[in-house]
Amino acid sequence: MAAALDAEAERAAHPRGVPLKRPFNFSRWFRATGWRHVVGIVMVVFAMFPIVFVISSSLNPKGTLTGSNALFSAIGLESYVRILTDPQVPYPQWFANTLIIASVTAVATVFLGALAAYSFSRMRFTGRRFGLITIVVVQMFPQLLAVVAIFLLMSTISDWFPAIGLNTHIGLIMVYLGGALGVNTFLMYGFFNTIPASIDEAARIDGAGHARIFFTIILRLAAPILAVVALLSFIFTVNEFVVASVLLIDTEKQTLAVGLTKLVSNPRYADWSAFSAGAVMAALPVVALFLWLQRYIVGGLTAGAVK
Amino acid sequence: MSTTIDDEVASGTPEKPTKRQRQAAGIADAASGGVKMLLIKLLALGLVDAISLYALFILVSAGEWLIAAIVAVVTIAVNWIYFSRRRLPSKYLTPGVIFLVVFQVFVLVYTGYIAFTNYGTGHNGSKEQAVSSLMASSLQRVEDSPTYPVTVVDQLGTLGLLVTDPDGDAFVGTNESPLTEVDAEFDGDKAVAVDGWTTLQFADVLARTDEITELAVPFSDDPNDGALRTPDGSSAYQYISTLEYDEAAGTITDVDTGTVYSDIGTGAFTAPDGEELLPGWQITVGFDNFVRAVTDPRLAQPLVYVTLWTFAFAIISVASTFFLGLFLAIVFNDMRMRGRKYYRVVMILPYAIPSFLSALIWAGMMNESFGFINQVIFGGASIPWLTDPWMAKVSVLIVNLWLGFPYMFLICMGALQSIPDDIQEAATVDGARPWAVFRLIKLPLLLVTVAPLLIASFAFNFNNFNVIYMLTDGGPRDSDAPIPVGFTDILITMVYKVAFTGQARDYGLASAYSIIIFIVVAVISIIAFRRTKSLEELN
Numbered sequence: 001m002a003a004a005l006d007a008e009a010e011r012a013a014h015p016r017g018v019p020l021k022r023p024f025n026f027s028r029w030f031r032a033t034g035w036r037h038v039v040g041i042v043m044v045v046f047a048m049f050p051i052v053f054v055i056s057s058s059l060n061p062k063g064t065l066t067g068s069n070a071l072f073s074a075i076g077l078e079s080y081v082r083i084l085t086d087p088q089v090p091y092p093q094w095f096a097n098t099l100i101i102a103s104v105t106a107v108a109t110v111f112l113g114a115l116a117a118y119s120f121s122r123m124r125f126t127g128r129r130f131g132l133i134t135i136v137v138v139q140m141f142p143q144l145l146a147v148v149a150i151f152l153l154m155s156t157i158s159d160w161f162p163a164i165g166l167n168t169h170i171g172l173i174m175v176y177l178g179g180a181l182g183v184n185t186f187l188m189y190g191f192f193n194t195i196p197a198s199i200d201e202a203a204r205i206d207g208a209g210h211a212r213i214f215f216t217i218i219l220r221l222a223a224p225i226l227a228v229v230a231l232l233s234f235i236f237t238v239n240e241f242v243v244a245s246v247l248l249i250d251t252e253k254q255t256l257a258v259g260l261t262k263l264v265s266n267p268r269y270a271d272w273s274a275f276s277a278g279a280v281m282a283a284l285p286v287v288a289l290f291l292w293l294q295r296y297i298v299g300g301l302t303a304g305a306v307k
Numbered sequence: 308m309s310t311t312i313d314d315e316v317a318s319g320t321p322e323k324p325t326k327r328q329r330q331a332a333g334i335a336d337a338a339s340g341g342v343k344m345l346l347i348k349l350l351a352l353g354l355v356d357a358i359s360l361y362a363l364f365i366l367v368s369a370g371e372w373l374i375a376a377i378v379a380v381v382t383i384a385v386n387w388i389y390f391s392r393r394r395l396p397s398k399y400l401t402p403g404v405i406f407l408v409v410f411q412v413f414v415l416v417y418t419g420y421i422a423f424t425n426y427g428t429g430h431n432g433s434k435e436q437a438v439s440s441l442m443a444s445s446l447q448r449v450e451d452s453p454t455y456p457v458t459v460v461d462q463l464g465t466l467g468l469l470v471t472d473p474d475g476d477a478f479v480g481t482n483e484s485p486l487t488e489v490d491a492e493f494d495g496d497k498a499v500a501v502d503g504w505t506t507l508q509f510a511d512v513l514a515r516t517d518e519i520t521e522l523a524v525p526f527s528d529d530p531n532d533g534a535l536r537t538p539d540g541s542s543a544y545q546y547i548s549t550l551e552y553d554e555a556a557g558t559i560t561d562v563d564t565g566t567v568y569s570d571i572g573t574g575a576f577t578a579p580d581g582e583e584l585l586p587g588w589q590i591t592v593g594f595d596n597f598v599r600a601v602t603d604p605r606l607a608q609p610l611v612y613v614t615l616w617t618f619a620f621a622i623i624s625v626a627s628t629f630f631l632g633l634f635l636a637i638v639f640n641d642m643r644m645r646g647r648k649y650y651r652v653v654m655i656l657p658y659a660i661p662s663f664l665s666a667l668i669w670a671g672m673m674n675e676s677f678g679f680i681n682q683v684i685f686g687g688a689s690i691p692w693l694t695d696p697w698m699a700k701v702s703v704l705i706v707n708l709w710l711g712f713p714y715m716f717l718i719c720m721g722a723l724q725s726i727p728d729d730i731q732e733a734a735t736v737d738g739a740r741p742w743a744v745f746r747l748i749k750l751p752l753l754l755v756t757v758a759p760l761l762i763a764s765f766a767f768n769f770n771n772f773n774v775i776y777m778l779t780d781g782g783p784r785d786s787d788a789p790i791p792v793g794f795t796d797i798l799i800t801m802v803y804k805v806a807f808t809g810q811a812r813d814y815g816l817a818s819a820y821s822i823i824i825f826i827v828v829a830v831i832s833i834i835a836f837r838r839t840k841s842l843e844e845l846n
Binding site: 144 | 362366369371398399400403404406409411414415417418421635638639641650652653654655656657662664665668669670671672677678682683766773776780799802803806817818821824828832
């Protein structure tokens with residue numbers, strides 16, 4: 001801001017207007033934008049050094065933490081092979097579990113949330129306002145606070161229906177769907193409200209029923225918000241540790257968050273670079289999705305979602 | 308279709324359509340839906356009903372009448388909703404609401420109930436289960452008792468013993484069901500097979516040795532009669548418990564020492580000197596868990612510092628990420644700067660990486676003896692990043708700053724760009740200095756936008772389990788506390804540890820801590836709602 005004033009003063013000092021190309025003046029450049037680059041570079045180093053470190057140690061064929069400290073001293077893919085083929089560590093299985101659980105949860109969350117948001121946005125019924133407020137209030141208490149009760153509920157369910165109880169992916173997904181009507185519903189509700197109701201009316205005059213309007217018109221027009229909600233739900237599920245670690249008992253059933261955490265917290269596990277390779281591979285899909293949809297996400301975030 | 312769309316009529320409900328209008332809407336709806344939709348609907352409902360019937364069958368045979376009734380009522384309600392011509396909103400709300408009620412509302416209420424029980428290790432069943440497991444755990448072989456030839460049999464995964472008693476009669480029993488007489492096939496004078504059970508072959512017996520040696524088949528309904536156990540899967544011996552259960556008096560007597568343990572209402576058989584026989588059983592204990600949490604000095608002290616640290620952690624995290632994010636947003640909010648896009652992409656990377664991975668990587672870098680930070684950045688220093696109580700707190704805050712500043716940077720960037728430029732120009736014309744423009748005009752405008760997000764961020768960090776657990780595991784451990792708690796634990800990690808780690812799981816105490824978190828979160832939410840009035844926009 002001060003710099004802008006300086007530029008004004010500069011311009012005033014040249015009564016016959018500004019020359020086409022002013023000679024480069026370091027101190028002026030530094031005062032205007034150079035110092036911003038200095039801050040930027042400092043922040044880039046701060047933001048990047050753990051990432052550079054983990055990439056470097058994943059490329060290190062030797063395993064230990066100490067051996068990973070000399071950045072990029074050795075390059076090889078042995079660590080990736082080790083983590084993928086270690087008989088003790090079912091990494092590919094964890095990866096598949098995580099993708100399945102997170103994808104199914106994301107799709108089902110979007111579907112359940114969109115159904116509810118449609119009725120809140122397009123219909124007027126008794127208890128509508130109460131329903132909206134309830135959803136906000138209940139979401140104030142995240143599920144992980146009730147983790148003890150969830151565990152006991154699921155172990156009771158296990159006694160009668162082992163297929164959907166403890167140690168099953170379906171059971172875990174069902175627990176996650178308890179949060180389907182929540183912040184996500186609100187994001188979609190706000191977006192549905194911006195779709196003009198006249199579109200619905202036109203479709204109704206043409207003879208479309210409520211279900212057809214929802215599935216063929218609303219869902220297509222709301223595709224961006226559906227993508228954001230699906231992604232936020234996907235990332236949340238990939239990151240979820242507490243409920244997953246309590247419900248999934250067998251090592252082969254676990255997700256990446258649970259498996260990798262338990263792997264590294266074992267003091268006898270010294271293969272740091274294999275873990276790093278696993279971490280890089282686990283982070284890649286999420287980061288790629290994030291950068292790909294980043295514009296939508298920023299919009300969604302400022303509408304009130306928190307990672 | 309009984310609803311008409313009124314987007315701007317906030318005040319009143321729409322007029323009720325007449326009967327004819329309803330009929331007309333219904334006909335139009337049916338005409339537009341087509342047979343395919345109807346088929347899909349019927350298929351889905353049929354599936355739901357089939358699953359419900361199966362569930363009802365299982366529940367009724369298990370004698371769970373209350374839950375069976377609930378399942379039946381819900382199933383009938385679902386059918387009624389989807390077959391009726393009205394109830395349109397319900398058709399869209401029901402699926403999500405069912406999950407919400409079971410896995411969000413019910414578990415919160417259930418947490419409240421558990422907080423008032425002694426549920427946990429040694430107290431997780433009924434009194435009958437406690438008695439039978441006490442008797443079973445104190446079995447000793449009766450000297451000079453006869454040897455019973457046995458065959459190990461299996462029924463749908465449950466192992467049982469097919470026993471031939473000295474009189475030549477055959478009996479079958481499992482861990483749960485006492486010996487009952489059966490008609491069996493004999494090979495010589497040993498029963499080897501019986502209808503409804505699969506006889507285990509020698510290879511299976513070897514493969515399931517552990518399960519087989521665990522078997523203790525009760526002789527009768529009276530636990531004092533003892534049980535049969537087999538060390539090898541071919542012959543069994545009689546074991547009698549060293550405890551004697553007197554059902555009439557409700558006491559258990561240790562035969563060897565003569566000590567009488569009685570039920571004095573604490574959920575376990577207790578000797579006169581206060582010694583308890585575990586396992587006990589589950590009882591409601593009223594406010595005991597809460598009283599214990601705040602009056603037992605060994606528990607109260609951790610609760611106080613964990614609560615204080617939870618608040619400090621959440622507040623400092625929000626403040627530090629917000630100020631760094633805001634500072635960066637101001638720095639990069641200058642059109643003349645080149646390459647802003649690249650800086651932005653690099654700086655949101657920490658936010659894009661799943662946080663459990665970031666925290667694990669930081670934990671490796673902060674390792675005291677081998678970590679990158681001590682070895683490379685500080686040239687071989689041995690700074691106790693994660694092992695000193697105060698340094699660990701600082702480390703957690705540094706890592707959370709790294710994880711959280713990109714988010715604040717993004718929202719501040721958005722908020723700053725939405726402030727119109729002419730405000731800045733007008734203030735400059737009026738002679739305001741840049742700092743004054745920022746402090747008196749831009750910051751208040753920006754705070755209006757981001758205040759709700761800061762509150763949400765506080766609530767999120769209040770329960771930010773991953774950073775704490777993956778980075779320090781709550782450590783360094785407080786060795787004075789009877790529960791596994793450490794100096795960087797926040798309330799939610801303490802709940803997790805008390806409930807699921809260590810030798811003794813204490814679900815009751817953990818749930819009591821959960822209730823304390825509920826109350827804190829509720830109070831903060833109420834204050835926040837009062838301030839932001841965000842609920843008033845819901846018409």
